[in-house]
Amino acid sequence: MPYRACAVSVLTALAPALMPPAASAQYPEHPIRVVLPYAPGAAGDIALRQIQPLLEKRLGQPVVVDYKTGAGGNIGMQDVARAKPDGYTLVLGAANNFVINQFLYRKLGFDPLTDLEPVGKLADVPAFVYVSADVPAADWTQFQAYARAQAGKLNYGSPGMGTTPHLSAYRLSKAMGANMTHIAYRGAAPAVQALLANEIQLYIGGYSIAAAYVPQGKVRALAVAAPQRFAALPGVPTAKEAGMPDAVQGNWWGFAAPKGAPADRIARFAEALRDVLGLPEVQQAYLASGFVPGQDSPATFGAAWREEAKQWEAVVHESGVVLDN
Structure with missing residues (x-):
């Protein structure tokens, strides 16, 4: 076989392996599992169910809710922290799961600030x-x-x-x-x-x-x-x-992925989430339920985690409350 023909043949055979991973498939290719670390009917569950069909339409794949309850949400959170970081497993947790429990429990088994990737806030609950x-x-x-x-x-x-x-x-x-x-x-x-x-x-x-x-x-x-x-x-x-002291903070619910999840996949889910939460009909439905739709990026959401965690760490230590799993 002539050299040029041989080289072309080899390159053709290697082409799939040389292509960057992001170009090999369009995310998501199959259903996305969202772990909810509380029983059905929690505020986060209600907020997600209100947008689930719209989110699935944007993503082109089902969003499957997997309830994993127990230990103040720690069991479900840990499940996701240890999951394969491929963008197909996310967690929908409450504020305490991201910025309080690591200071509250003696043996949490993971640190949400280092073991999870921020994706986006679903809703504030004033x-x-x-x-x-x-x-x-x-x-x-x-x-x-x-x-x-x-x-x-x-x-x-x-x-x-x-x-x-x-x-x-x-x-x-x-x-x-x-x-x-x-x-x-x-x-x-x-x-x-x-x-x-x-x-x-x-x-x-x-x-x-x-x-x-x-x-x-x-x-x-x-x-x-x-x-x-x-x-x-x-x-x-x-x-x-x-005239109330600056002491009260509301709850919120947000999405996170295992540490190391591909940035482009996180960005894709975050973009779909923002689009859906920006719809007038969603904002009206959230208002009736007591929610304020989130509208942030993974970066701003992560920055908010870190800042809020500092505040709650001081409060938990001052209160003296310590819990066991």
Whole structure:
């Protein structure tokens, strides 16, 4: 065989191997698995289900939700941290899974800041500060005065130790010198029932509580911890407007991939996510559910993780709360 013909033959045979991986296939080629480390019905699950068909249409492949519950979300998070970093396994976790639990649990088994790649925020869940209707306070100033006068006698509740509602309420109680007692419940539902019964006087939670009980006068919403007022409750001031200490932070839900996942695949999913979350019909649906759609990039989302983690690390250490898996 002539040299030129031989060289062409060899190059032809090697061509597939020489092509860059990104050019060999269009991502995604098959379904994407999204691990949700909580039981069905969690806020993140609701937010994802509202956009799932639109996201699948953008990506051209199914997005399959895999529920892996337990240990405050740590089991599902660890599953993804140890998964193959190919862009086909993601996790949809809450704020505590990314920026709190590594400081809270004795043996987490992984570090979300180093073992996961940020993809994008699905939604913010602004935190409303609620008080029982039996509390003689119509606004934050009145409640603060009442709590100080009753120092050591009032309770605040949370859906569990180390959650954002727990740590935010802890900070708030300390900031106003109220020395309130924390009561941890097994989830938001029993905590809300305790607020309705005045077993606890303060609770920090999402919009759904306001939608269900504020119009009936069963609870009062004193403020919302957000940069601006929540559109569905324009009469509730922001924490800053109410004069509240900068102590309350809302929850959020975001996507991450195993460390080392291809950047182009992460960018593809993040772009599809942003496109869907920018649709007017999605924004309206999220508003009705108490969500604010995320609109960031993997880089800005990752930067927000690192900054928020510093804040929560200090709060966790100050509170002295330590948990076991």
